[in-house]
Amino acid sequence: MRITNVRKPAQPEVVDDERLFPEEGSAEGCASGECLPDAAPEPEPEPEPTPAPVRNGRDNPGLTAGERWRAAVETVKAASPRHGAALAHGRLLWLRAGEVGVAYIPTAAFHRAQVTGGSGRALVEKALSEHFGRPTRLVVEEASGEAASALSIAEQEAQVRTAHQQSTEGKVRSHPAIRAVLKILGGELEHIQVLEPERPPASPAVESPEETA
Structure with missing residues (x-):
């Protein structure tokens, strides 16, 4: 018996690995990090908020030193008429941020003792601090030099x-x-009683955007 036209079974095709997976080259592209997204820039620090200007209590830096001092004495008088009246006998030396300097002549020694003795200084400094809107120290000296010629309130x-x-x-x-x-x-005038003139009301203190004491 003769059999013809018999086909040989198909041989499985050998797949070349090199065709499926190309040869790796040098470390480029993603392997080198070139295709990675750029790192996000660090956020800039937010600017610190500007502090609000400090209000100076009842003080108005736009006035003259004498007017500011008179207003400060009125504040002390409102807190304690006795100590305010004694402070009014002090001759102003300076008005600085956190400090007030006054001088007393020898004949005003009693008034000086009122603002420096006992609880007087603490009371006066408390009222001055409230007026100027900051802790304020009172410096008391003997009147000499320019202070000797200046007049107190x-x-x-x-x-x-x-x-x-x-x-x-x-x-x-x-x-x-x-x-x-x-x-x-046919008579004559022996005594004339003069009433004190009405004192003008103290000018209201105008607020200032900045502190310049």
């Missing part, structure tokens, strides 16, 4: 009262109606 007010009294007495004695009455009655 109390001395200035005394001068104003004296000038007002003298001016008023002169006007009264020279008034035509008074002179006519004296001529008719």
Whole structure:
């Protein structure tokens, strides 16, 4: 029996590994990190918030030193009339941030003792601190040099009262109606009581955006 046209069984195809997986080259591309995304930049630190300006209590740095000192004395008087009146006899030396300097003449030794003795200094410094909006120290010295010629608030007010009294007495004695009455009655004026002029109210302190004491 003869069998023809018999096909040989198909041999399995050998797959070349080199065709499926190309030969590896040098470390480039992702292997070298080139295809990786760039590292995110570090966030910049946020700027620190600007602190709000400190309000200086009732003080107004836009005024003159004398006006500021008068307002400060009024604040002390509101806290303690006795200590405020004693402080008004001190002659201002300086107004600095956190410090006030005053000087007393020898004849004002009593008033000096009022603001430096016992609890007087603590009370005055507490009122000054509230007025200037910061802890404020009171420095007391003997009046010498420029302070010896300067006048305290109390001395200035005394001068104003004296000038007002003298001016008023002169006007009264020279008034035509008074002179006519004296001529008719034959009398004379012995004493004229002069009332103190009305003190103007203290100017309200205007707030300032910055502290410059």
